[in-house]
Amino acid sequence: MPAALTARADVRTETPERYAKQLVEHLGHRVSFTTEGATSTAEIAGGIGSVEVGEGVLVLRAEAGDQETLDRVQDVLGRHLVRFGRRAELDVVWAPAAAG
Template sequence: MEDQVTGKSASTAHVTTDHGSRYLQQLCKHFGHKVEATFDPHAGEVKFPFGVCRLEADETGLTMTVQGSSGEEIKRLQDVVDSHLVRFAFREELNIDWQAV
């Protein structure tokens, strides 16, 4: 869904896992080698050239929100974040279901 003020589109996914904070930190550290990433054990933000990913970890898992200027950018962000999360979480089967916000 596109924000009428900013012209940005966004989607979010909540992944149920006992390791949300670990995955948040792994993702931010990994992406931080190439793009700007800030994080602590509970929240993080990664600024890609084609959009932003915000991450929040709590006792239920990891919530990921991506924001970009087009549906194409949103899909690209989802694919990049998904592929890396699945790789880091290879010991468990995650259900990643993105929803427009």
């Protein structure tokens, strides 16, 4: 398998648990999430997406073998979170994730 492309978005919010639960439950109607501790992970649109609850931050991660798939994973996670967090004006800004 070629080296995976990865991206990360740190979304600042006072209620990361709430938004993580809402996002995982909503997407869980189409994909199956595995949760370990504060991180939930699923195969999404041909790649891997994860949602991690931090202190004052919700961390979204996307991983895929090619840019098109990475873009789809980012779109699915980001678009739904922005819709849920419209009132709180959540902002999802993706950046390439550091290797390792």
